[in-house]
Amino acid sequence: MRSPALSLGRRFAGLVAVLVAVPAVVQVAVFMHVAALNEDADRLVEETRESALASRLVVRIESLASFLESGEAARTDAQLLRIAASQLEQSRRAIESLSFESDEEDPSREEHQLAEERLSVAIEAGLDAVETWLSGTPGVELAEVEALLERGLRHASVLANETYEESQHAGADVERRARAMFGYTLSALIVVLLVSVAVSLLVRRLVLRPIRELQSGAERLRGGHLDHRIAIRNRDEIGALAGAFNDMADEIGKSHAELERKIEARTLELVRAARLADVGVLAAGVAHEINNPLASIASCGEGLLRKMDRGSAEPEEAREYLGTIVSEAYRTRDITRRLLDLARPAPSTSAAIDAAPLFEQVRALTHHLLEQRRMRIEIDVEPSLGSVEGDAGELLQVLLNLVINARDAGSDGGIVRVRARTDGDAQVWEVEDDGEGIADGDLERIFDPFFTTKAPGVGTGLGLSLAAAIVDRHGGSISAGRGPHGGALLTIRFADAARQSEVTP
Structure with a gap:
């Protein structure tokens, strides 16, 4: 058998690879989006923190500017000096805190980091000028310090605005990334669902449907449809199995045809043998039944010839011989007539016949025959017996044959009982004698032609056979x-x- 072009193993390997690859790609993509989202979230946190620090820095620089507006008197007020020194220290700490606190890389954009460094330098220059003026260093003019601080305030405001905008930008990036991740995840789920549906359809087409066709083919083959074949749809293991199934069906069909041919030939042989056996039985029966009257005829003829040759034949004696010859000839004719009726039944006229009058005719026709043995007949016919479909003459002949057979089998002075009744949609006729009954070994042969339990010369053995043939025709x-x-x-x-x-x- 040729190997499949694309085996189920390879196809299933491809399906498994698709089922593994699609979730893997989805997982990698989701991981990348989660990492990017985490980076954007870190940047949002950092920018929000810097925005808050920059806002506080602007407030403290504005406080220092208000302190400088007091002029030289501010340096003589100890309380104001302490407040100014505190604001100055907190401003420096705010500038230091603007740098990323972790050892990891600052998540802020590079241009934003450069802008922060540039503005922080300008702000620190103003703070340095204020600190120098507060320390009383000679040659430091208040106007110059105020100008530097004013410049630092402007840079602090720019820094505050920039950090705020950067935090807003980072928040927008987080939101955009979250929406993108949701959309990608939903798309990935849809793709996975479609791939799963496609895989299930492929499995149904490549595996389940061919297997069901194989099952249906096996059931049809078991049901006797030997000409049924399975369509080979794919060149895989199941296709090879379907081909093997078709080959097996071909072999079974050939074997069945050969077996039927042999059975038909054997049946013809058996039919021929049965016919020969029937011919043998018939010939033996005919020979037996006809030989008896022929022997009587020959014996009487020879005896009459001898007496006539001797001249001693008396008229009465000759009449007796001739009467025996005529009687035996009629008996031979009766045997042949019964054989013809049994072998070639004459066509009968079928009609609905009222069954009850047939039994009264039987009573009248058999009255004298029964009286010869001092017997009587009892007939019990159901009043609502109804009718049967058939030929009245043939049905009457059946009843006569059965009653005469009962007369011959019964005892002198006995009773022949005839009954007729309905049983559902059927009529049941019964004829019973009071003789010794039929032996169990004779029940299977009782309707065979020439079978009789009577003494030789009493019956022909054709009465019950003829009755059975008529009943079968009806x-x-x-x-x-x-x-x-x-x-x-x-x-x-x-x-x-x-x-x-x-x-x-």
Whole structure:
């Protein structure tokens, strides 16, 4: 078998790589955005701190400027000097605090840091001039000190405004970064969701659907659809499995066709053998049944010829011989007629027949036959028996054959019981004698042609076979068993024509 062009292992490896790569990329991007956001937050904190320090520095320089407005008298007032020295010290500390307090790199922008250094130098120059004037150093003019301090105040105001604007800029950067991070994270989640949906659809298309098709194909193959094949959609392991399944189905189909051919051939052989066996049975039965009357005819003919040759044939004796020959010839004709009726049934006329009158006809036709053995017939017909579909003459022949068979099997002075009743949508006819019944070993053969338990020459063994054939032509069934009185019980079931018409629309 040729190896798949793109195996499931490779495809799943690609899917796993996508599932791993997408979250990894998302994680790296989120990490970078978090780092940038953290840097912007540090810058916002630093700029806010510097803005507060610059604002306080402006207030203290303004306080020193107010002190200088008192002129030379300010240097003689000890309390004012202490206040001025305190303001001066706090101003210097504020300038020192403007530098980044941590050992790490200042998060502020480089141009902002340069501007801070430049303005701090100018501010410190004014503070130095004030400190020199306060110390009483000769040659330092108050006007010059005021000018330097005024310049330092302007630079402090610029510094305060710049740090405020920088803090606002840093806050805007943090907000912008947060919005960007939210949007990127949402986009990444959407991408991950789309990738997951795509992966699930691919798995469904590449794995689940082909497996379901294989399952459906196996079920159809098990159900006998040997011509069913599975479409090979992909050149992977499942495609190879589908190809193997189709090859297996081809082999099964060929084996099944070969098996059917062999079964058909064997069936024909068995049918031929059965036909030969039936012909053998039929030939043996015909030979047995016809040989008896033929032997009687030959015997009587030879005896009559001998007497006629000797001239000793009396008319009465000759009449007796000829009567026997005629009787046996008629018996031979009756046997052949029954065989023809059994083998080639004449077409019958089918109609809805009221069943109850058939039993009264049977009573009338068999009355004298039963009286010969001092027997009587009991007929019990349900009043609401209804009708059956069929030929009245053939159905009457069935009842006559069963009653005559019961007469022959019963005992002298006995009773033949005939019953007819309804059972759901069917009619049940029963004929029972009071004889010894049918042996268990004979039940399976009781309806076979030429099978009889009567003495030789008494019956032909065709009565029950003919009755079974007629019942079968009428769509009914016949069975034999032991009746409640110990004798044989023959049961016939027919569909009730009236009830069938009520059920069938």
